[in-house]
Amino acid sequence: MLPSPVSDSHLPTTDHPKRRCTVAVTGLNAIDSPGPGVAVIRALREAAEFELRVIGLSYEALEPGIYLHDLVDKTYQLPYPSAGTQVLLERLREIHEREGLDVIIPNFDAELPNFARLVPRLEALGIRTFLPTLGQLEARDKLNLRAFGEEHGLLVPRQRPLHRADELAAAAEQLGYPLVVKGKFYDATVAHTLEQARQAFHQLSAKWGLPVIAQEFVPGHEINVAALGDGQGGTLSAVPMRKLYITDKGKAWAGITLEDETLLQLARRFVQGTRWRGGCELELMRAADGRLYVLEINPRFPAWIYLTAAAGQNQPAALLRLALGLPVEPWTTYAVGRMFIRYAWDLITDNHEFHQISALGEL
Amino acid sequence: MKLRKNIATSETGFIFNxxxxxSFAANGLATEILQLLKQDRSPADIKTHLLNRYDVEPRQLEKDWDDLVAQLRDFQLLD
Structure with a gap:
């Protein structure tokens, strides 16, 4: 018999009166390279203690979450992160005046620095967050990951930042082929030749800017750990998942929860070392010799975060409690062998909805 | 020879590490052997059981046993 799912006993049940709460969530792009927002909302909706109004915050008019009315009550468009913090603050203030936001859960790497800078001003408006600090964001940044690993005793593949395409040859000579060429924020390509590496460099620099990162390729099994840090060094939750099906963009399309104390220890070491505040995802590679390499540390929940709720550790609901200043006890168990299998679904809507979000910036 | 403690096996032959x-699918005989291993029966004991139950030459059984053990090791299912 496979282990049965554990109950989510750390979060209050419906015996208590429900807390009314308005939560705004970004990352509604549930596409082939998905943002985590829809999964975060799905997990939040399962938190029995809350009566939620969920406000979606979008960047593009075709983010599917905008049209998922069972999950998202109302959506507002945000300015792109490149517009800066002041423009973002103005827009959030407008939305707050209409919706009375209690909590915002941002889910994009690129927007997190702006939100982290705005934390005191959002608090002054009465909007809570539970985010990593700017220093924490900087420390685990892809560009600093190798030094970060050395400082915290984590194994990180060798890597080099690249500002020009002609630096690729030297990087390839040092790191060998295949060579992983990674964008500053997202996306990565495994290049087997210098020509492929050059092509990847130009694509990634055009999309995400410079520098591009060249990283040593480590063969093995991809494993991710979703974790939640309390900001004091404590790990409230950690759930490891092995990717069972990987898309051509490197995203997990199916995965399964694992039982492996070394993965949990690694997550705890990271959270303790950084005093991580909020959700994060450790992207790991288990090499043939069993050694665990840290490929990336994402400073927010992953798109597969709903699996943590399905396995008995509802991390988004716990983060909501933390943002509201409510206590959360650390979890110690989760269901091993819980699987997710992502699927594509054609959502039907009318074009007036598309026109409305496009023209008015809200739906 | 011991099956790893946390290995899950089902009566239908499904093995999960x-x-x-x-995950692996075992045939009927492998499933029976895995169940016996889970009961902490020794290899010698299990082989005797199989010789009594099935029409098989001891030499053939030894060969098949070694193949199974090699596979279980390869799949990281043994301690």
Whole structure:
């Protein structure tokens, strides 16, 4: 018999009166390279203690979450992160005046620095967050990951930042082929030749800017750990998942929860070392010799975060409690062998909805 | 020879290694052997059981046993 799912006993049940709460969530792009927002909302909706109004915050008019009315009550468009913090603050203030936001859960790497800078001003408006600090964001940044690993005793593949395409040859000579060429924020390509590496460099620099990162390729099994840090060094939750099906963009399309104390220890070491505040995802590679390499540390929940709720550790609901200043006890168990299998679904809507979000910036 | 403690096996022959996430399908005989291993029966004991139950030459059984053990090791299912 496979282990049965554990109950989510750390979060209050419906015996208590429900807390009314308005939560705004970004990352509604549930596409082939998905943002985590829809999964975060799905997990939040399962938190029995809350009566939620969920406000979606979008960047593009075709983010599917905008049209998922069972999950998202109302959506507002945000300015792109490149517009800066002041423009973002103005827009959030407008939305707050209409919706009375209690909590915002941002889910994009690129927007997190702006939100982290705005934390005191959002608090002054009465909007809570539970985010990593700017220093924490900087420390685990892809560009600093190798030094970060050395400082915290984590194994990180060798890597080099690249500002020009002609630096690729030297990087390839040092790191060998295949060579992983990674964008500053997202996306990565495994290049087997210098020509492929050059092509990847130009694509990634055009999309995400410079520098591009060249990283040593480590063969093995991809494993991710979703974790939640309390900001004091404590790990409230950690759930490891092995990717069972990987898309051509490197995203997990199916995965399964694992039982492996070394993965949990690694997550705890990271959270303790950084005093991580909020959700994060450790992207790991288990090499043939069993050694665990840290490929990336994402400073927010992953798109597969709903699996943590399905396995008995509802991390988004716990983060909501933390943002509201409510206590959360650390979890110690989760269901091993819980699987997710992502699927594509054609959502039907009318074009007036598309026109409305496009023209008015809200739906 | 011991099956790893946390290996999950079902009566239908499904094997799950929770440390790696790997799943395997075993045939009827392998499923029976795995169940006996889970009961902490020794290899010698299990082989005797199989010789009594099935029409098989001891030499053939030894060969098949070695193949099975090699596979179980390869799949990281043994301690």
């Amino acid at each position: 929770p440390a790696t996430g790997d």
